[in-house]
Amino acid sequence: MTLSPQFLDELRARTLLSGLIGKTVKIQRAGREWKACCPFHQEKTPSFTINDEKGFYHCFGCGAHGDAIRWMTDQRGLPFIDAVKELAQAAGLDVPAPDPKAQERAERASGLHDVTQAAQDWFVAQLDGIDGAEARAYLHKRGISDATRKTFGFGFAPDSRTKLKTALKHIDKAMLVEAGLLIEPPADEKPGKEPYDRFRGRLMIPIRDQRGRVIAFGGRILGSGEPKYLNSPDTPLFDKGRTLYNLDRASAAARKSGRVIVVEGYMDVIALAQAGIEEAVAPLGTALTENQIERLWRMSDAPILCFDGDNAGQKAAVRALGRALPHLEPGRTLRFVTLPQGQDPDDLVRAGGRAAVESLLEKPESLVDRLWSHELAALPLDTPEARAGLRKRLNDQAQTIKDGDVREQYRQEFRARFDELYERSRPPRQQQQSPRGGGRGGGKWMPPPRPLSEAARRISGEGINIHLARAIFGGLLAHPAAIEYCADSLSAIPLADPNLERLRSALIDAAFSRQALDPASLAPILADAGLDTLSKQLLSTKRLAFSSMRSNAERESAHRSIIMAIEALASVPELDAALAAVTLRLELEWDGALVEEQARLRAARREADERIASFASGDDGADS
Template sequence: MTLSPAWLDELRARTLLSALIGKSTKLQRAGREWKACCPFHNEKTPSFTINDDKGFYHCFGCGAHGDAIRWMTDQRGLPFMDAVKELAQAAGMEVPAQDPRAREKAERASTLHDVMAQAEAWFVEQLGRAEGAHARAYLKKRGISEALARRFRIGFSPDTRTGLRSALKEAGDDKLVECGLLIRPEEGGRESYDRFRGRLMIPIRDARGRTIAFGGRILGEGEPKYLNSPETVLFDKGRTLFNLDLAAAASRKANRVIVVEGYMDVIALAGAGIEEAVAPLGTALTEGQLERLWRMDTQPILCFDGDNAGQKAAVRAIGRALPFLSPGRTLRFLTLPGGQDPDDVIRSGGRAAMEGLLETPEPLVDRLWRHEEAALPLDTPEARAGLKQRLVEHSRAIADRDVSSQYFNAFRERIDERFAPQRRDRQSYGGTGSFRPKKVQDRRGRWVDAPTPPHAATKSFQQAGAVGAAEAHMLLLGLLAIPDVIRLNAEPLSRLQFNDAKLDGVRDALVQAAYHGETLEGEGLATILQRVGAIDLLSTKGRANRLAFSRKHGDAQIERARRDLGEMIDTMVRRSELDARLAETTIGFGRTMDEKGWEEQQHLLLERHETERRLSELREQAEF
């Protein structure tokens, strides 16, 4: 099928835009135009205008703009071809002919839509009859009013084998079987019988509001609790969402779309005034359903039940979504308290309770981290390494390189924060010279046996990862200004290597002194520097700088400087490690680097870039 620009222009010309939009939006005449409160965002003063002569609408508030076709795709949520077909039918135009096979399929589908409409009407009629009394009682018990039941076209299937078959006998068994309404036994000679018996019937509609399948909810004991139509010419379960037709327009007003687990959750939310909810059809979210959701909103909120099954469904959805994440396109999550479902929340607290929970949905990155962190105990190095590996694999599953890099860095930062020792000020034990000679305070503030000073052979970093002279000089001046940082960071300092041999010797002497419990202040510090011929670092200018620092800065600034200095050391160590890994990766793969090796190298390069950026920030804000 080919739709020429001329044909589309004719379709737009035959469509009165104000009449089309006026079906769902209250309009006011404004000269030659119409105006309204924008249906795409909440506002009290009309800024949405419609110009029939030019054939477009425009909102001066949110920027929404388009023609009749765009209205059908953006506001109604229809696919392009469905929008064109609906407008063409209203305008009395024939859509250009399809190839014979496609035309035959479309004609058959049109006939089946009629059959489904007849079945829906029959189910609704049965709900009002005497046989439907217990179904009506069930709806009342669930808090579903008659008006809400009519809105969702809820019906009832009597517990008979041939009730629907007899009522729709003119359609013929073949069409009813093709619609999934009848079951035809495989054994020859036996008659077809109704698929749905003794169930509350909930229509499943496509984006145009046409019934394409049913979900049947059992009213008493028995399995399955819910029975859905099989896949048919009309019904593709993996690309359909319950309530898609009504939620598409509502989501644009609410600026969100909510995904819940089942039909009743959707209906309960709609009854409370939250109309932008949809549900998958008894299976995990598929790629096709995710694409439909992202077309409605770039950050859908997945609101699954708080029980184990609901949380597993959330994790499965994350696994499906990761490869398709892109800048601005993600998922958010809402975990309901105490194993409740949305229906429970609405019943106990009404709309206000649900809106309160929806105000702070959890970002995908947080939900994934929380799941993996809680998956297994993390009390061994192997377990922590396993956590890191799982998170790395998740970040690599994201096809968009920038988003993948952001996840990689976010996970690395959380691992560092979760497991890296925390720096704390050492406590005072009687002032200068009272530090315990055989004990050191670790970064958690605990007194432990002093470690053995590192042997030179343990320093195996690549020369490319060594700290430059200017950066090393700046770091040493900071350590001399706040010498207790040396003791608190002796281990990471010992792992650094400076390009300048003299400065490297100073760093080494300071670390050795810390390991041996020597005094790192006053004359003790001068003695250490004298030993390595670096007393000039405590020159008149250096002492003046240190005095200026201590006199002009209060405790808060000194604490911040101490914290920044510690972070600078850690970041330098991390940069050196990355340089070593990059060198190892490049040498290891050589000229035969495969895709996996290239991806690993790219992740390392991105992390190296982020590390250098953070170091630059720390250098600029240094106050010591």
């Protein structure tokens, strides 16, 4: 939406800045201006001034400066357009209408906000009623106080397929389905079957947007059953890959504390808030996304990731690191805190209170330290080849950083650490006569042929063969426990089908958000993501030769088969790139070591091709 400078100037002129700031900050008259202790940093002597005539505020301590709109975005944490709308409403101005389609979407979203708020009110009432006794007992057992319960808006969804639908019968069923509160039965089921309640027998936790409006829900099951936590599906209001739980409350707290903390789940956020640490947020059932990291950077230049100390928690931290790395900029990074093994923030608070958490947060690990330690521990380093592999992995990681200055700093840092760790004297390089001058038989030396065939280019640039890709994902759907062991390689496979791209992201997120994954527990996750039809098609395709798709495939053999297939496919683009680089260097200068390296890479490429061909034919050794 584009707003004219004239409209924005009128909006600023109609907004009394001291009155706006004075709603949340204690201000005092100082001549023709106002003064206060700065809300953007801690201070005892006021250095923050407000000038109504000029329409700006300024802090002589930290340099914070802006107008009414800037106040709403920086201090309140609102997006620009939301800040404008709120100020315009207070000033009695109409925001210029956007195009008709955008206006229609806005009106639709406004209606859905009313729907989710009505559901929230009903869930809260159920928690306070007779049906909510078990849920209240659970909260008491978890040590959640009444004040915290009200602050975070806990509710309860009775174990019924129709109670919410009946309670909200005045709302159109289509709106309830669109808001993610009812499930519409698939069209191929019994005709005329009615929509039914999505959340049943669950403690309900509202998910709010940055303005504090309810946009979705998370439900924790109270008895046995899967999944333990069930989130609303993506809706016009809710995109779980862009939303952070508790963002509305944490934004203001983060501006005061100067930090933001990322934990794994709802209850971790709530436990920290009850202990007095209110600047914590959590992703919503998925690994941290790039969009969520960008939101975090709006709150702090160095968010702290505080994940569980178990294997799943540490893998989640590394995945977040990988997604953040390309977007690092001068002064913008991530920091990491590892919790004691077997403990989450809730456990830590119960055992040692806020002090136990603060003692860890005081000494976070830098991103470069976490990346270095991760790569150092990834593989044994007892041979020269393994150490060369470490150096290559570090260089590859640094190469993903888009900012040139930061990229070079990481290269230098990794080089210095590597040299310090493996400092050794190198024998002087032997002088060799270059065959370019006619040596070794006197013939003219010609560079080796380019290694990249047209087939290789297609695999690297356009994605792998669609039938092979579908076989791979069919195998993963049948044996999802294998995903955790090949997630990195699976992420590297080039795919041309956007539906398979979506499925890959959903499978990896599911594998890293739970301790164990099987087809039964995976099904509702894929259904929520709108991928159930695709997954059924992949599982029911009979013509695939891939051995893990056979009905008699043994679990361990199938796992080994699919992991080897994925690793072979993932290696192709990297091998092609390495071959191209070596060949280019040989065109510039002959070197015996490079010739040997080229031969090795060609052999590895042939081996990968043979492995892929054997999988495609079904002769992959999985049954041997």
